[in-house]
Amino acid sequence: MANEKKISFEVIKRLPRYYRYLGELKSNNITRISSKELSRRMNVTASQIRQDLNCFGGFGQQGYGYNVEDLHEAIGDILGLNNGHKTIIVGAGNLGRALANYKSFEKRGFKLVGIFDINNIKIGQNIAGLDVLDFNEAEKYIPDLAPDIAIITVPKEAAGSVAKKVISLGIKGLLNFSYTDIDVPDGVEIENVHLSDSLMTLSYKLEQQKKLNQ
Amino acid sequence: MANEKKISFEVIKRLPRYYRYLGELKSNNITRISSKELSRRMNVTASQIRQDLNCFGGFGQQGYGYNVEDLHEAIGDILGLNNGHKTIIVGAGNLGRALANYKSFEKRGFKLVGIFDINNIKIGQNIAGLDVLDFNEAEKYIPDLAPDIAIITVPKEAAGSVAKKVISLGIKGLLNFSYTDIDVPDGVEIENVHLSDSLMTLSYKLEQQKKLNQ
Structure with missing residues (x-):
């Protein structure tokens, strides 16, 4: 995770929001989402979302979108939330x-x-x-x-x-x-x-x- | 004030902080401050401060710094605070x-x-x-x-x-x-x-x- 140091503070500031939205999707039993749809819900451009999430290694899959649970967990890890x-x-x-x-x-x-x-x-x-x-x-x-x-x-x-x-x-x-x-x-x-x-x-x-x- | 539209959201987000700090200086009877000193107190680079405040027309004076009360009032105006x-x-x-x-x-x-x-x-x-x-x-x-x-x-x-x-x-x-x-x-x-x-x-x-x- 040595490359994490380069992540800008602006991206970090957006992560809690991603985490919240993905948590909501998860509790609504939505299992996957396209960057376009995530973009619509979060009022952020789809390219911004792809760029942000690429900072952490990229979780999306062409033609499939994001796996909600995996992405939620991965962002939780980055934020240090999963251990409480x-x-x-x-x-x-x-x-x-x-x-x-x-x-x-x-x-x-x-x-x-x-x-x-x-x-x-x-x-x-x-x-x-x-x-x-x-x-x-x-x-x-x-x-x-x-x-x-x-x-x-x-x-x-x-x-x-x-x-x-x-x-x-x-x-x-x-x-x-x-x-x-x-x-x-x-x-x-x-x-x-x-x-x-x-x-x-x-x-x-x-x-x-x-x-x-x- | 037509050029205000171009001000980025990031600058706007920093204005309340400037306003708070200047308010504190004011209540401590400090009448002027250099961008260097403001920078030290706010933990923002001096060039960032000059850049931010230039967006609104620039309030500083070479060799004098900023007049605390004027700048506080000007930012209050921009934030729409002065009329309550x-x-x-x-x-x-x-x-x-x-x-x-x-x-x-x-x-x-x-x-x-x-x-x-x-x-x-x-x-x-x-x-x-x-x-x-x-x-x-x-x-x-x-x-x-x-x-x-x-x-x-x-x-x-x-x-x-x-x-x-x-x-x-x-x-x-x-x-x-x-x-x-x-x-x-x-x-x-x-x-x-x-x-x-x-x-x-x-x-x-x-x-x-x-x-x-x-």
């Missing part, structure tokens, strides 16, 4: 609760193994089948839970110290919803999710519509 | 609540004017200073509230009919968090947010790390 990821959520506020109950995380191999907070009212509450644990005692729980990923949904003032703590306990992947940037050391990966960015993109599109109608 | 957007949330579950309390929406000019649900237990509850309204009576409320944008946080089974209803009442922009694709007519804009995509991208990065360490 144990995940914790730090911050049992509304967003933490929403994510804990978000069905599609588990469906994609992210198994929630712990929810943490420092608020005494929240500690001990049951969310999505798990009792909220005291983050001040993170050292006591995290080594046993052995999660790969921490989803951070605490206020931005606390985000840095939460990240530091979970990294010190061996967690290598952070999904950060706090409205701040977190510096992570080499060997630790972070994805920052800025919910307001999508609202701003929507606003841009509305602005363009307005200009068209003027 | 009245926004409603449909679906007062955990995610709806989290978004209603999300401070950075209001800071970016998205003013929450209504929260709707169809669950009798939720209707009348106060969230972020607003009483939850009955979505079955949307016709009664929405024309007066006159929102531009509806944020949809209902279960995916209901997302299509919610979208149809709000569009029929004149809403032109949808931010969809339901795990499903919604078809919208011409003249209506939609942004679909898939929270699991960022987890999948993170998983990919972790997988690459693992390979590096093998």
Whole structure:
């Protein structure tokens, strides 16, 4: 897989979408699909699809199209989803609760193994089948839970110290919803999710519509 | 502004990030910044920044850098943020609540004017200073509230009919968090947010790390 390093970030960014669509096809018992049909459903050109999937060695067969299950599994492998990821959520506020109950995380191999907070009212509450644990005692729980990923949904003032703590306990992947940037050391990966960015993109599109109608 | 049409989607996607960073600089009373310094903070090359901002006419001045406030305002204009957007949330579950309390929406000019649900237990509850309204009576409320944008946080089974209803009442922009694709007519804009995509991208990065360490 030495050639994977050359794959552009733009292609990588599209893989989750392919994975989602193929998962939907699979659950609708569709076993194969042409790049043309996949293109229509995904609103991406067929040549783009062929180009993207060729980056990974090409899964299509002339005159047959793609085998949905094989392609789904292959992309899952590339994304590292097939072995699963144990995940914790730090911050049992509304967003933490929403994510804990978000069905599609588990469906994609992210198994929630712990929810943490420092608020005494929240500690001990049951969310999505798990009792909220005291983050001040993170050292006591995290080594046993052995999660790969921490989803951070605490206020931005606390985000840095939460990240530091979970990294010190061996967690290598952070999904950060706090409205701040977190510096992570080499060997630790972070994805920052800025919910307001999508609202701003929507606003841009509305602005363009307005200009068209003027 | 006729040349705006040529701006690539990739540039547009970066604008919210520029806007966020410049907003932070502004609140830290920083009045000007070089493309080099902006580049360091944003982890984008300086030439990328110059290229991106040139798309909109170029705001920089040789030897001076960018005027933070002017650039922030100019990008806000391009994004259509400076006039504000009245926004409603449909679906007062955990995610709806989290978004209603999300401070950075209001800071970016998205003013929450209504929260709707169809669950009798939720209707009348106060969230972020607003009483939850009955979505079955949307016709009664929405024309007066006159929102531009509806944020949809209902279960995916209901997302299509919610979208149809709000569009029929004149809403032109949808931010969809339901795990499903919604078809919208011409003249209506939609942004679909898939929270699991960022987890999948993170998983990919972790997988690459693992390979590096093998």
